[in-house]
Amino acid sequence: MSTLGRVTETTIPILPCLSIDETLTFYQALGFEVTYRQARPNTYAAVRRGGIELQFFVLKQLDPTANWSTCYVKTDDVDTLYRDFTEGLRALLGKLPARGVPRVNPVKDLRSGMRQFVVVDPGGNYVRIGQQIGELNNGLADVRSADQPKLARVLETATIFADSHDDPAAAARLLDRALAEPGPAPDDLRLRALVLRADVAVRLGEDGQARAFLDQAGKIPLGEADSAALSDERRRIRDLEDLIAGGGVDSRS
16 A cells, blocks of 8 residues: 655755855855754765755865756745845855856746746756746747747747756857847847847856847837836846946856
């Protein structure tokens, strides 16, 4: 007889890091508390914030820029976590970094039915945090729909390259081709594409190009309804402008 109904399980990711001190400082800035720390026989620590618990071990040969360790956190209030995490990272580093490690990628609505963002910690671990906002699907049906503008399909694919694959160069190539094509595109869609193009330019260290894309985005006329719907993009514009004005944030790339 199955006992699944009488058993409670908890899954806790165990992620690598180069420095326990640096890792704990980072997560404490995001509002986590240190619940365990061990120096011998191996260096180990655990942190918790609400229902999120993460544990870490030191891996001396770890390259944070080549680390693909990841986990997924489901929440019912992704925007509060995004606000708290970005404010904490700003307080720790002075600005919100958009490239290298550590960083927090922008929060976005995905066609998969999730609204999510990604935390990249000092060890290069990808902690994906999301909230279900619609019917879950494989994320492809709407993108490939014949009645979707081509720029919408390109934008979704470029977002995957930029945020999930950590390949801003591929995202830039896709967006450049799509934005250069003749023909009209909805203003809100074009603005989203330009903001993402500016974002990936910053990640590639091309701040001058990023400024040019943000200038183009700023010239797009938007109605009140469009402006409200583009609150994520308007927030990202402010973050990118702050980074460019300040010369960016030093981080390992």
